[in-house]
Amino acid sequence: MPDLHWHAFAWNGSAVPPDGQARDSDVAVMPRELADWFRKPEQLHKGAFATAEAAHEWLAKELAGVVTASGRTPDTGLAHALIRLRLGQDGYVGLYASGGFLVRALLTCPRTGGDARPVPCPGRGGVA
Numbered sequence: 001m002p003d004l005h006w007h008a009f010a011w012n013g014s015a016v017p018p019d020g021q022a023r024d025s026d027v028a029v030m031p032r033e034l035a036d037w038f039r040k041p042e043q044l045h046k047g048a049f050a051t052a053e054a055a056h057e058w059l060a061k062e063l064a065g066v067v068t069a070s071g072r073t074p075d076t077g078l079a080h081a082l083i084r085l086r087l088g089q090d091g092y093v094g095l096y097a098s099g100g101f102l103v104r105a106l107l108t109c110p111r112t113g114g115d116a117r118p119v120p121c122p123g124r125g126g127v128a
Contacts, residue, residue, distance in 0.1 A: 004088055006055040007121075008046040009037040009105040010062060016101060030103045034090055037105055038121075048109075052085035055106045059091060062104050069096040081106065088112075 081091030
């Protein structure tokens, strides 16, 4: 089994996409289920990280300067994501910012728990 690592995914849009687009693996919008990010177009995949700290650093850079539609910064989401990453879990931040909806996901690979189905492992060739 491959070593645990995290894949980073990013999507910005004007609103949450319609269900049909979210479920279509050929459409580059955020999916409804976390593991389905792996089946979305490659342009949504932003990298892979071997440590929780490196994954969190990417997330923090992605969210630097972001202000939610209500005027808040995503500090709470970042702190929560760091806890989850250090536990070997997914980290996810989705929020309404000025200009639209922003989603950043850091997903464990290989998948575990109830979501342990094989997924394509972008950048590492093959399935994990």
